[in-house]
Amino acid sequence: MTNVEDLPLNSFHKRLTVYSAGGPFLDGYVLSIIGVALVQAGPQLNMSASWEGLIGASALIGVFFGGFLGGWLTDKFGRQTLYTLDLIAIILCSVAQFWVQDVFWLFVLRLLIGIAVGADYPIATSLLAEFTPKKYRGPLxxxxxxxxxxxxxxxxxxxxxLLHLGPDGWRWMLASGALPAVVFVILRHGTPESPRWLANKGRVDEARAVVRRVFGDNASLESLSADEHGERIDTKVLFRSGYGKRMVFIxxxxxxSIIPLFAIYAFAPKILDALGLTGPMANIGSAVITILFLVGSLVFVLLINRMGRRKVILHSFLWSGVALLGLGLFPQSPALVILMLFAAYAVFIGGAQILQWVYPNELFPTEIRGSAVGLASSLSRIGAAAGTYLVPWSLVELGIGMTMMIAAGITLLGFLVSWRxxxxxxxxSLDEAAAL
Structure with missing residues (x-):
């Protein structure tokens, strides 16, 4: 019999990774599309700078509420049931944005979308972590x-x-998030419940049935049923003993890692415009930088097992912070230099980004894994929402140089905390990591 955490990677693991990627894809999509949509929506809805900042931050505010709520619900009721309900909510609210007539209701709908996206983080990542062999857990x-x-x-x-569709292009942009959500709802249908969660709830026979169905008769449930015999742990443990210190770190x-990144994504065209890249070049530059964010994340996915988690996070924060510092010190540099510094930031911050879900899923036991991921996600969004809200004000009152300097300071603070x-x-294994 082979321990589930020592099994080779199979097609189920790969499919589950793709299905679980729906939440992050939609988060990146809905957060970034608003930056382009505001070019048309801002004037049409008579938005002030404050309302622009609030609309940009609305989904992040929603993630604050959705993250912990989703984590608590998935620890209490299981991963499977909520795995598709949150995406259905995204579909309904995305479509509703097409008919919005004032800025207040746009804020409300994007807030609800953020709640659904935030709920998906602990649900999908917990499910994936609890099915994945330890050798592949970090990369996946x-x-x-x-x-x-x-x-x-x-x-x-x-x-x-869609900007070229006319004055209603922004409506199609915001409603377009429903299409990928529908695709992921279809893909996720039939995903089994986590055997770790089932065993922890005393439903060992059901857990064994899931393991046999997914991995075959030679897979062992022993490591999965260990939590069943241990001390029952509730969410209060997140704030006690060693878990409290871990929650602070995460x-x-x-x-x-996300305050500068989310602020840049929400207002990338405006930031690049302030740095000298105007018009269509600002949107094209935003797409190029985003591709480099993708490249950086892929590089660190390949390096995470070779370098280890600690080295990845330290190098990521240090060199991305240095790149932002260069943008702050030399905001009037030629366009090529600006793009190179943004590219360096985009590539190096990838290490901290991929660890946002790896660390909390590894450092907490099954009973509170979802709650830990959800709470950390929620707390991080307080700063991210505030940072995003303040970007328009900062660009006007402090200038692009100081705005980038603040972003650099936040990133380098992440390096110091991680070093410590x-x-x-x-x-x-998950049990060994949680017991550190």
């Missing part, structure tokens, strides 16, 4: 963030095309 969970950048890149391309590094607190979990 890390690969989910790649789909965030794929979604963002597709959004910029689609947005640029929340801070996650926040520091980041553990190494490479090669450990």
């Amino acid at each position: 969970i890390g690969a989910l963030i790649v789909m965030w950048f794929v979604g963002a890149a597709v959004a910029y391309v689609v947005g640029e095309l 929340s801070i590094f996650w926040t520091c 607190m980041a553990p190494e979990t490479k090669g450990l």
Whole structure:
């Protein structure tokens, strides 16, 4: 009999990775498409700079509520049921955006979309972590963030095309998020429940049945049923003992890695315009930089097992922070230099991005894994939403140079915190990593 965590990678693992990538893809898509849509929607809905910032941050605010709610629900009721319900909510709200007539209702709909996206993070990543062999867990969970950048890149391309449909192009942009959501709902249908979660709830026979159906009769459930005999752990443990320290680390590094990134994505055309890239070049530049974010994430997915989690996060924060510092110190540089510095940031920050879901899924036990991912996601979005909201104000009042300097400071803070607190979990089973 072979332990589930020592099994070779099979077609089920690969399919589950693709299905679980739906949430990150939609997050990247809906967050990025708003940056292009605001070019038309802003004047039509008479948005002030404050409302533009609030609309840009609305999905992030929603993720704050959805992350912890989804984590709590998936730990309590299981991963399978919620795996498609959250995407159905995204479909309905995306379509509703087409008919919105004022800025308030646009904010409400994007807030609801953010709640659904945030709920998907702990649901999908917990399910994937609990099915995946330890040898492949880091690369496969890390690969989910790649789909965030794929979604963002597709959004910029689609947005640029739909801008030419006329004054209602922005409506089609915002409604277009429903199409990929429908595809992922269809793909996710029939996904089994996590055997780890079933065993933890005392439903060992059901867990064994899932393992046999997915992996065959030679797969062992022993490691999965271990939690069933241990101490019952509730969400309060997230704030106690060693778990509290882990939650602090994950929340801070996650926040520091996404504040600059989300702010740039929400307002990339405006930021590039402020740096001297105007008109269509700003949107094209946004798409190119997004592709480089994708490249950086893929590079670190390939390196995460070779370098280890700790080295990946330290190098990622350090060199991406240096790149942002260069943009802050030399904002009037030639366009080629600006693009090269943005490219360096995009590639190097990929390491911190892929670890956003790897670390919390490895450092917490089955009973609270979903809640941990959800809470860390929620807490990180407080800073990300505030940063996104303040970008238009910062560009006007402080200028592009100081805006980039602030982004660099936040990124380098992530390096310092990770240097002090980041553990190494490479090669450990989920039980071993949670017991560090």
